[in-house]
Amino acid sequence: MENGGSLTTARGEEGKRSGKKKEPFPPVPSGLEMGEDSDGRKYPSCQALWDEEIGGDHAKHKQWYARAEEYWKQQAISVDGVLGGYGNVSPTDLSGSLRFLDKIGKLPAGRGGPCEWGRALDCGAGIGRVTEGCLLHRFKHADVVEPRAEYVEKAKTLLDRQRVERFDCEALQTFVPEAGRYDCIWVQWVSLYLTDEDFVSFLQRCKTALRPQGVVVLKENVVLDGGFHVDKSDNSIMRADSHYRELFTRAGMNLLLDMRQPNFPKQLYPVLMYCLR
Numbered sequence: 001m002e003n004g005g006s007l008t009t010a011r012g013e014e015g016k017r018s019g020k021k022k023e024p025f026p027p028v029p030s031g032l033e034m035g036e037d038s039d040g041r042k043y044p045s046c047q048a049l050w051d052e053e054i055g056g057d058h059a060k061h062k063q064w065y066a067r068a069e070e071y072w073k074q075q076a077i078s079v080d081g082v083l084g085g086y087g088n089v090s091p092t093d094l095s096g097s098l099r100f101l102d103k104i105g106k107l108p109a110g111r112g113g114p115c116e117w118g119r120a121l122d123c124g125a126g127i128g129r130v131t132e133g134c135l136l137h138r139f140k141h142a143d144v145v146e147p148r149a150e151y152v153e154k155a156k157t158l159l160d161r162q163r164v165e166r167f168d169c170e171a172l173q174t175f176v177p178e179a180g181r182y183d184c185i186w187v188q189w190v191s192l193y194l195t196d197e198d199f200v201s202f203l204q205r206c207k208t209a210l211r212p213q214g215v216v217v218l219k220e221n222v223v224l225d226g227g228f229h230v231d232k233s234d235n236s237i238m239r240a241d242s243h244y245r246e247l248f249t250r251a252g253m254n255l256l257l258d259m260r261q262p263n264f265p266k267q268l269y270p271v272l273m274y275c276l277r
């Protein structure tokens with residue numbers, strides 16, 4: 001999918017199949033996405049999930065994140081470790097990301113124009129795989145933020161310290177990127193750990209952290225043909241494309257470009273890249 005291609009087409013066709021008269025690309029109202037978790041539990045809406053898991057309770061909110069923290073503590077400090085045993089897809093992933101950045105570099109003025117290539121921020125950076133294999137190939141400088149201290153320490157040994165200026169050890173639900181610092185904020189395979197509310201609020205903080213032509217890039221596993229899925233082993237949520245789009249709107253961000261990661265093995269979930277400003 002590029003520029004809203006195949007996914008929006010699929011939604012339009014759904015409308016045709018049902019036989020009902022519909023707008024070609026109807027907005028998905030908040031909370032109407034159904035979903036399930038890995039224990040087989042069904043939820044009528046995502047709000048029902050958050051009401052149950054968090055329900056405005058500070059302790060439950062901490063507990064939600066504790067499970068991911070516990071999970072990540074057990075993983076190897078390597079590319080294979082950060083990719084859940086799929087280290088072999090890293091080169092394909094990185095070349096897809098570079099291709100997407102090159103498209104962002106050619107955004108026409110009518111769609112906001114390209115970003116500049118000064119400084120990027122790699123969010124939920126793991127050991128800095130994306131910074132090393134993608135961001136530093138286009139941007140002069142980068143910063144990384146990652147909550148697991150061992151990953152941050154490893155990133156310090158792997159990355160060019162002349163060009164990577166900051167190594168912050170913090171989780172995204174509390175992290176506040178510096179205002180006006182970034183041309184690109186890259187968020188890959190980590191938004192799935194954030195609650196909807198924390199993700200929207202993080203995007204809003206990112207907006208403040210962008211330079212005038214700056215962009216946020218989200219690269220994530222996405223459900224293309226159903227509702228959300230929660231994996232209870234690490235408290236991650238795989239959201240539908242429509243769900244993400246609704247969260248971008250809630251955060252007050254515009255979607256400039258999107259593209260599906262090409263050439264991934266069939267057994268992997270679809271991965272989409274979204275460019276927001």
Ligand SMILES: C[S@@+](CC[C@H](N)C(=O)[O-])C[C@H]1O[C@@H](n2cnc3c(N)ncnc32)[C@H](O)[C@@H]1O
Nearest residue numbers: 072082124125126129148171172188189190193
């Ligand atoms: C699948 S790995 C991806 C790492 C990196 N983005 C990459 O693509 O190589 C997920 C990373 O997110 C981090 N993480 C988990 N929960 C997080 C949170 N709440 N805030 C920030 N990072 C988190 C983990 O420690 C881990 O490094």
